[in-house]
Each structure stands twice: as structure tokens, then as C-alpha cells.
Amino acid sequence: MNKKTFTQSPILYLVGTPIGNLEDISLRALRILKEVSRIYCEDTRTSSVLLRHYNITTPLFSYHNFNEDVKAKTIVDYIKEGNSVALISDAGNPIISDPGFKLVEECLNNDIAITTIPGPSAFISAFMTSNMPFPFLFYGFLKPKQTEREKELQELKYLKASLIFYEAPHRIKETLNSILKVFGNRKCYLARELTKKFEEHYYTTINDLILECDKLKGEMVLIIEGYKEEEIKADKFSLIEEQIKLGLKTNEAIKEVARMLNIDKKELYKEYVAYKDN
Numbered sequence: 001m002n003k004k005t006f007t008q009s010p011i012l013y014l015v016g017t018p019i020g021n022l023e024d025i026s027l028r029a030l031r032i033l034k035e036v037s038r039i040y041c042e043d044t045r046t047s048s049v050l051l052r053h054y055n056i057t058t059p060l061f062s063y064h065n066f067n068e069d070v071k072a073k074t075i076v077d078y079i080k081e082g083n084s085v086a087l088i089s090d091a092g093n094p095i096i097s098d099p100g101f102k103l104v105e106e107c108l109n110n111d112i113a114i115t116t117i118p119g120p121s122a123f124i125s126a127f128m129t130s131n132m133p134f135p136f137l138f139y140g141f142l143k144p145k146q147t148e149r150e151k152e153l154q155e156l157k158y159l160k161a162s163l164i165f166y167e168a169p170h171r172i173k174e175t176l177n178s179i180l181k182v183f184g185n186r187k188c189y190l191a192r193e194l195t196k197k198f199e200e201h202y203y204t205t206i207n208d209l210i211l212e213c214d215k216l217k218g219e220m221v222l223i224i225e226g227y228k229e230e231e232i233k234a235d236k237f238s239l240i241e242e243q244i245k246l247g248l249k250t251n252e253a254i255k256e257v258a259r260m261l262n263i264d265k266k267e268l269y270k271e272y273v274a275y276k277d278n
């Protein structure tokens with residue numbers, strides 16, 4: 001076991017910042033951003049807007065996806081010299097579909113203390129307003145290439161959890177079309193521009209949302225209803241037959257489908273035999 005209790009200084013602070021409305025930041029976050037020796041962020045121009053708003057003059061340095069590996073080591077060396085630093089992202093929490101993973105890993109490998117100053121994340125805010133059932137699975141961004149995206153969706157298709165995605169406005173239409181193709185027409189929810197002036201919420205279906213796509217601009221979170229029991233019943237025999245076509249023996253296909261759908265394989269076997277006998 002590798003238990004760590006972080007009370008010592010210096011420390012890496014993972015600090016949550018607003019997802020739109022600059023007032024959505026904690027008092028502790030503001031204090032820590034003033035106290036640390038450096039703040040690392042994705043884009044210094046974006047983060048300086050927030051820091052100027054709160055008169056924070058701590059030096060800002062960039063830390064983004066392109067230089068994560070090298071930069072993480074440099075930051076760790078700087079912390080080891082006795083300096084506490086904060087990591088923030090352009091919006092919301094670092095790490096959440098944003099850089100930071102490597103830095104946390106490097107700190108853990110070097111016994112450097114880490115703590116979080118939580119703030120808003122777009123997906124948590126969207127889930128709260130979505131009225132979609134718990135549990136949920138936060139996926140983040142799907143792959144931009146259609147074939148890879150649809151492969152990812154195939155892996156998610158039979159999950160019963162509500163599925164949460166981030167998406168950019170220029171890709172939302174293709175993404176919804178891929179989801180429709182792989183999942184069929186399910187209930188969905190889209191939150192746009194949360195906490196900002198033109199905030200909007202769509203409670204709809206994938207088909208209907210596709211018709212609205214050209215109007216959808218700005219930042220958005222998409223939530224798709226999970227796989228339903230009724231769909232499971234309708235699908236399970238065709239899934240077995242798909243697996244047989246792919247080369248599995250009937251027994252193996254039943255076992256595989258029972259695993260995919262998390263149902264009892266003996267029951268499924270009985271149901272399938274009865275279905276074939278009719």
C-alpha cells in the first residue's frame with residue numbers, strides 16, 4: 001500500500017476555476033492563487049483574464065498537452081526547490097479533459113504533496129440540470145475520426161449508465177450522427193454555454209437534436225440516456241446471431257452476449273433455445 005497524507009509544503013495545488021461566469025471561484029482558490037510561487041495554465045492569455053479580474057499578480061507559465069512530459073519534470077524540480085505551485089486550466093478543473101495527468105504522476109513518483117481546490121466542471125453542472133438517471137459515465141471527447149469514434153461508441157452501446165460527452169460545435173453534427181447510427185434514437189440532453197449569458201438546455205432525442213445542430217454554437221455537454229432493458233430484450237438474440245456470424249460457436253456466442261449485457265448465461269441459453277424452437 002502506498003498511503004500518502006499530504007500536510008507538508010511545498011505542494012502542488014490542482015485548482016478549479018470558472019467554466020464561464022468569473023464569480024464561480026472559491027475564496028480558498030483565490031487565496032492559494034495569490035500565495036503560490038507560480039501558476040501553470042494552458043493558455044496564459046486566457047488565464048490572465050481571470051487573474052486580472054481578481055488582482056492576482058502571481059507569475060503565469062504555460063503547461064499544455066504538447067509539452068506535458070518535459071514540462072512536468074521541470075515543474076517537479078521547481079517544487080523540490082521549496083516552491084508551491086498551482087495548476088489551473090482554461091476553464092473548470094485541471095485533468096478533466098485537460099492537461100495535468102503527467103504532472104500528478106510525476107509528483108507522486110517524487111513524493112511531492114498534491115491537493116485539490118475543487119471548482120466547477122462542465123459535466124457535473126450539466127448532469128445536475130439534465131434530469132438523466134444516475135449512475136453516469138463521464139467519457140469526455142470522442143475521437144474526431146468517424147471510424148474510430150464509432151468503434152468507441154460500439155464499446156459504450158450496452159452500458160446502462162447515462163453517458164456524458166464533451167463536444168466542440170463544429171463536430172456536434174457528425175458526432176450525433178455517429179451516435180444515432182450506433183445507438184439508435186435515444187433520449188438525450190444538451191447543455192450549451194453553461195453559466196454564461198446565452199446558456200441553453202435541450203431535453204430531447206438524438207434525431208430531434210440533429211435537426212437543431214446548425215444553431216448550436218459555443219461550448220456544449222451532451223448526455224445520452226443509457227441502454228434500456230427493453231432494448232436489451234429486443235437485441236439479445238440478434239446479438240447472439242451477430243457473434244455466430246463472426247465465427248463463434250452458439251455456446252460461446254451466448255456466453256459472450258451474457259457477458260456484454262451482464263446477464264445470466266444459463267437463462268440466456270434457455271431463452272435462446274426456446275426462441276429457436278418457435
Ligand code: SAM
Nearest residue numbers: 019092093096121122166167193194219220221
Ligand atoms: N476542464 C473542463 C471541465 O472541468 O469541465 C473541461 C475542459 S474541455 C477542454 C472543454 C469542454 O468542456 C468544451 O468543449 C465543452 O464540451 C465543455 N465545457 C466547458 N465549459 C462549458 C460551458 N460553459 N458550457 C458547456 N460546456 C462547457
